Amino acid sequence: MPDDRAIVLDRLSASLDKLSERTPYPEFAADAATPDALRGRGRALFAKRLAKAKTVVFETPQALGDYLSEHDAAIGYCDPDLAPLLRPWLGPNVELDLEFDHGRVNEYAFGITRATGGIIETGSLILTDSDTSNRLGALAPWIHIACLDPAALHETLADAITGMGDDPNIVFVTGHSQTADVEGILVHGVHGPGEQVCLLYDLALPEGHGDPDQ
Amino acid sequence: MNRQAVDAFASGLDSEVRQAIEAGTARVIENRSHTLAEDYSDLDGLRQLAGQVRQHALDHLDRYLPQAERRLRDNGVQVHYAPSADRALEIITGLVRASGTRVVTKSKSMASEELDLARRLADIGVEALETDLGEFVIQLDDDHPSHIVAPIIHKTRRNVADSFAKHGLGDFDDDPEVITRRARRFMRDKFLAAGVTITGANFISAESGRVAIVTNEGNARFGLAGADIHIALAGIEKVIARDRDLPLLLSLLVRSATGQRISSYVELVSGPRSASQPSGPREMHVVFLDSNRSRIVGGQTREILRCIRCGACMNTCPVYRQSSGHAYRGVYPGPVGTVLGPLLKGEDGFGELADLARASTLCGACGDVCPVNIPLPDLIARVRARSHREGTVSGDAGIPSMGGYSLIARHPGLWRLAMRFGRVLNWLPLRQLPLGVSRAWFTSRTLPRWRGGYFRRWLRSRKEGQDA
Numbered sequence: 001m002p003d004d005r006a007i008v009l010d011r012l013s014a015s016l017d018k019l020s021e022r023t024p025y026p027e028f029a030a031d032a033a034t035p036d037a038l039r040g041r042g043r044a045l046f047a048k049r050l051a052k053a054k055t056v057v058f059e060t061p062q063a064l065g066d067y068l069s070e071h072d073a074a075i076g077y078c079d080p081d082l083a084p085l086l087r088p089w090l091g092p093n094v095e096l097d098l099e100f101d102h103g104r105v106n107e108y109a110f111g112i113t114r115a116t117g118g119i120i121e122t123g124s125l126i127l128t129d130s131d132t133s134n135r136l137g138a139l140a141p142w143i144h145i146a147c148l149d150p151a152a153l154h155e156t157l158a159d160a161i162t163g164m165g166d167d168p169n170i171v172f173v174t175g176h177s178q179t180a181d182v183e184g185i186l187v188h189g190v191h192g193p194g195e196q197v198c199l200l201y202d203l204a205l206p207e208g209h210g211d212p213d214q
Numbered sequence: 215m216n217r218q219a220v221d222a223f224a225s226g227l228d229s230e231v232r233q234a235i236e237a238g239t240a241r242v243i244e245n246r247s248h249t250l251a252e253d254y255s256d257l258d259g260l261r262q263l264a265g266q267v268r269q270h271a272l273d274h275l276d277r278y279l280p281q282a283e284r285r286l287r288d289n290g291v292q293v294h295y296a297p298s299a300d301r302a303l304e305i306i307t308g309l310v311r312a313s314g315t316r317v318v319t320k321s322k323s324m325a326s327e328e329l330d331l332a333r334r335l336a337d338i339g340v341e342a343l344e345t346d347l348g349e350f351v352i353q354l355d356d357d358h359p360s361h362i363v364a365p366i367i368h369k370t371r372r373n374v375a376d377s378f379a380k381h382g383l384g385d386f387d388d389d390p391e392v393i394t395r396r397a398r399r400f401m402r403d404k405f406l407a408a409g410v411t412i413t414g415a416n417f418i419s420a421e422s423g424r425v426a427i428v429t430n431e432g433n434a435r436f437g438l439a440g441a442d443i444h445i446a447l448a449g450i451e452k453v454i455a456r457d458r459d460l461p462l463l464l465s466l467l468v469r470s471a472t473g474q475r476i477s478s479y480v481e482l483v484s485g486p487r488s489a490s491q492p493s494g495p496r497e498m499h500v501v502f503l504d505s506n507r508s509r510i511v512g513g514q515t516r517e518i519l520r521c522i523r524c525g526a527c528m529n530t531c532p533v534y535r536q537s538s539g540h541a542y543r544g545v546y547p548g549p550v551g552t553v554l555g556p557l558l559k560g561e562d563g564f565g566e567l568a569d570l571a572r573a574s575t576l577c578g579a580c581g582d583v584c585p586v587n588i589p590l591p592d593l594i595a596r597v598r599a600r601s602h603r604e605g606t607v608s609g610d611a612g613i614p615s616m617g618g619y620s621l622i623a624r625h626p627g628l629w630r631l632a633m634r635f636g637r638v639l640n641w642l643p644l645r646q647l648p649l650g651v652s653r654a655w656f657t658s659r660t661l662p663r664w665r666g667g668y669f670r671r672w673l674r675s676r677k678e679g680q681d682a
């Protein structure tokens with residue numbers, strides 16, 4: 001067995017040894033590429049940026065319930081911890097599956113999961129493996145509803161990236177899934193949600209949930 | 215007769231294809247410059263910074279690559295090194311075989327194009343589905359991507375609708391929305407059925423082992439929600455030093471690639487799914503592909519490895535826009551491919567693609583737009599010089615010898631004489647000269663009338679005037 005690792009690393013050292021000098025690491029602020037115009041803080045600004053990034057924002061569970069009934073969204077997946085908190089606001093005909101059933105992937109009109117944080121600069125939601133009850137629930141249905149505690153906001157992309165814990169899967173979600181592959185025409189909802197929704201509201205989850213520093 | 219391959223390809227190009235490319239690139243150029251101008255007053259400063267961040271990582275890859283490997287292993291990832299594309303294929307097909315799956319989902323990865331991975335998996339009886347919409351169309355048509363960001367920039371919506379109809383994905387309908395919905399419907403069952411998903415990597419942080427994957431469609435995410443095993447294939451040059459480099463690089467990458475400020479999905483994957491997570495890969499592999507990169511890293515053209523695959527250089531290149539990505543006969547078209555293409559072929563294969571460096575006007579536009587400040591025009595000139603030095607045949611085809619010019623330029627007396635009598639060129643029947651190169655040159659170009667020789671006289675008279 002040739003040792004692939006040794007081959008590659010030996011070649012690398014031999015090649016780099018030829019350099020008379022090596023570029024030093026430059027000094028710079030991690031947020032050097034954050035445009036001044038996109039700096040700022042606060043929940044209101046975040047809600048504005050979410051909307052600009054084509055994420056639909058609701059600030060009360062009631063508004064979310066109304067939205068779902070307007071969209072005739074009758075069946076969906078829901079994070080089991082969130083279901084009892086949201087249930088009172090959803091119409092009596094709305095069915096919530098607390099386990100994602102692969103066989104119903106095309107039936108689910110929506111999926112409700114928790115978001116871990118938000119990024120004000122880009123109007124992004126942060127989803128992590130530890131807070132997302134099921135990756136598929138946050139992705140496969142046409143409507144994804146991310147429930148976010150408005151206290152968990154990062155000002156810049158740099159803050160978010162350098163301030164994350166060691167979750168194995170972190171996703172910054174900005175707006176809905178989209179493509180411009182066919183003649184550059186923008187179409188939404190390719191594989192992921194065609195509508196991205198954020199419920200920006202403190203649902204007062206039990207201890208240990210929805211805290212980005214956990 | 216056009217003797218250069220890119221020229222020949224361009225002159226035979228369908229006008230519909232040329233128009234599609236012209237429209238596609240113009241749109242992105244416009245979006246890109248709009249966003250960048252709005253956001254940054256010192257774009258060049260940022261490009262230089264990003265270039266230095268990338269170059270630092272490359273110059274210390276002997277340290278950062280093993281560091282990334284250690285971090286990945288600590289995170290529970292299995293790391294593989296592939297000295298060559300063939301070895302990478304062996305590793306990946308081995309993993310897919312061992313998984314026992316018949317279906318693999320794939321998101322966009324230029325490294326996987328170097329391996330021709332989807333076709334090779336099909337050879338072993340595995341359905342390897344390209345899930346990026348553009349790549350999916352390419353796969354249906356048994357075609358190749360002609361752009362690194364917009365793989366079907368050369369196709370019209372009618373072409374796409376035709377392919378969908380031909381492959382049983384519904385009756386002809388060229389509404390992009392209908393096309394997209396059909397792809398959505400078709401693909402989701404595959405995502406759920408696939409045992410393995412293969413992604414590329416935009417960046418891999420040596421500090422944390424985080425693999426950054428950027429998409430707009432959400433196809434990589436779906437792959438990583440449906441499959442049991444994740445294989446990320448990455449060129450060794452994708453490694454960056456620290457997580458704090460990511461905001462800068464991502465910001466410039468996305469703005470340069472599409473004019474967006476951030477892609478819909480930026481995914482940072484550092485290992486298999488967490489214990490509490492019911493969906494997603496239980497096993498993760500990273501395959502580091504060398505395939506001549508380790509040679510480039512210490513060489514004359516090493517800056518090319520900074521490339522973050524944004525596509526801006528090809529969008530802006532007049533030669534690319536006239537000739538299409540397929541003219542470059544390889545995975546990487548446009549200015550980046552002009553340099554990277556021949557270099558990735560290694561010592562023995564360099565000559566096969568060395569002619570690409572001739573297919574450039576050296577106008578410099580590519581170097582001006584590159585977000586990591588790669589001196590593309592210089593590198594193209596260096597590839598030219600090397601192909602000349604090594605007497606690479608393809609690189610010199612159709613190129614007149616510059617010996618005569620060089621002689622005159624080195625002797626001021628001769629130069630003055632030539633300037634005085636240059637006018638003779640206007641009377642010579644140059645078009646009729648029985649020389650291959652001059653024939654090739656004149657079929658597509660017109661030599662302007664000689665009007666030289668006056669500058670020196672003017673300068674002299676000006677000096678005399680001043681002295682007086």
Ligand code: SF4
Binds near residue numbers: 524
């Ligand atoms: S060479 Fe520069 S401009 Fe071209 S694709 Fe790479 S990063 Fe973009």
